[in-house]
Amino acid sequence: MIKAIKKHKGAILYGSSLALLLLLLRWLEFRFLILSTSLDIYIGIIAVIFTGLGVWLTLKLFKPKAKTIVIEKEVEVYVTPSPQFERNQKELDNLNLTSRELEVLELMAKGMSNQEIANQLFVSLNTVKTHSGKLFEKMEVKRRTQAVDKAKTLSIIP
Amino acid sequence: MIKAIKKHKGAILYGSSLALLLLLLRWLEFRFLILSTSLDIYIGIIAVIFTGLGVWLTLKLFKPKAKTIVIEKEVEVYVTPSPQFERNQKELDNLNLTSRELEVLELMAKGMSNQEIANQLFVSLNTVKTHSGKLFEKMEVKRRTQAVDKAKTLSIIP
DNA sequence: AACTGCCTCATCCTTTCGGGTGATTTTACT
DNA sequence: AGTAAAATCACCCGAAAGGATGAGGCAGTT
Known part of the structure; x- marks a missing residue:
């Protein structure tokens, strides 16, 4: 808009x-x-x-149109019972993924096909392919399964 | 026109x-x-x-300037002593997988292709396909990515 | 011997993935 | 205003994955 x-x-x-x-x-x-x-x-x-x-x-x-405000709230919590996921922001930054690429990655990790991801994000299949392709380049992997495995290992996704 | x-x-x-x-x-x-x-x-x-x-x-x-996107971001800092993996034997038994199928599943989870798995296990590509096919049936999934995700969720594999 | 479960391999066919390239439009920043 | 990065979509092509089906071999059980 x-x-x-x-x-x-x-x-x-x-x-x-x-x-x-x-x-x-x-x-x-x-x-x-x-x-x-x-x-x-x-x-x-x-x-x-x-x-x-x-x-x-x-x-x-209608003038005050604030831009995106990101508030990072750091809370130290000891969680023994439920294993909480903590995103490794450093690794994520290193990969230099765009927001869209990260979204695709997360949906991939859920086992969704490119077509399903496309439907989910309301974009075309081709777009998802483009994102995934660049994603693989940046992550230096060849397949989605590798990408997911690596992302989990690096704690980029839960 | x-x-x-x-x-x-x-x-x-x-x-x-x-x-x-x-x-x-x-x-x-x-x-x-x-x-x-x-x-x-x-x-x-x-x-x-x-x-x-x-x-x-x-x-x-003078359209709305900026659409404000998500803001809050809680970073939970917790320390996990040693996240040791404990296989959920019950779920594994429920699935009733054969040893070969489980092997294929584990290699899949590492991001290996069917061909790579075949080389690893010293069997043919077709055999791996057969195993993976039956595996998907038993796990009631459609894709390897789904199988891996489900297996991890059920703690069948690390 | 017959049965059963598992492993193995094959063929045919369809769908999904992934790579490469190029184009247009948005968005962001200078 | 001009540029750079993102995001979108398209088309082509080959590789990988997956579904369906059949079949042979092997071990343990009945």
């Missing part, structure tokens, strides 16, 4: 042009029929003002 | 909307002039409509 004004500059240009054209028409109307169209001018001004108000209000109210 | 429409659908959409709105304006003007109703109400409606237009336009053009 992050589409810049750039993408809609055509729309803005179009709208502005239309607006200018209408203003011109109104102005011409005004010049030749001052009395009978005074109401139209009034209405036009009202419209412009309130459109501006809407824009201003929206910008004012 | 279609691509051109798609590319400028934003402009078309906004232009059309604006045009429709102006038509509505005219229509209202017409109605209220005919009925000679209060001008204040007319102005009010205009104000509301254009305020809405402003809000709508702003929301459309």
Whole structure:
């Protein structure tokens, strides 16, 4: 949803042009029929003002769009009964995997096929293949089973 | 041809909307002039409509900046003395695997291919396939990755 | 001897994986 | 505004995996 004004500059240009054209028409109307169209001018001004108000209000109210905030909370816990998984962040960083690649890896570890992963992530099979391919390169393995085994050994996944 | 429409659908959409709105304006003007109703109400409606237009336009053009993604991240630091593997013999018995099938399963878990397993066990590739096939049947899985995952979950293999 | 379970191997066929390449679009950062 | 990294998707091709089926050999049991 992050589409810049750039993408809609055509729309803005179009709208502005239309607006200018209408203003011109109104102005011409005004010049030749001052009395009978005074109401139209009034209405036009009202419209412009309130459109501006809407824009201003929206910008004012919906402006604080915070970016992703990552809060890492470190909690030391001694867990004897249930074996808790602790991700080895260092190893994970070393591999330099992208978020998508990691997702694919995790689903692979669950025994899912590429097609199933594709459905799960709402992307095409080809995309999953691309991710898995790069994943294998980065992990220096040849097969998904190796990737999963290595990832588990390195405690990258549970 | 279609691509051109798609590319400028934003402009078309906004232009059309604006045009429709102006038509509505005219229509209202017409109605209220005919009925000679209060001008204040007319102005009010205009104000509301254009305020809405402003809000709508702003929301459309200045899309939400950043979608905030997951935030919390608890890092649990715990110390495990020695995670020794203890084979779950009951589950293993339930599956009723033969010794050969279990061997194949263990090698699979190391990320080995059928061919590599065949070399390791000094049997043919076909034999490994046969074992793995029966293995999957008994474990009620469809893929080697699933078999490995299930076996680890059941603590049949480390 | 007959039966049974396991191991072995084969063939045919289909599906899944993985490698390679290229293209477009998003997103992020400068 | 321009660049770099990610993410998306496509097509091709060969390798690996998996399903189905049949068959021969071997050991232990009945």
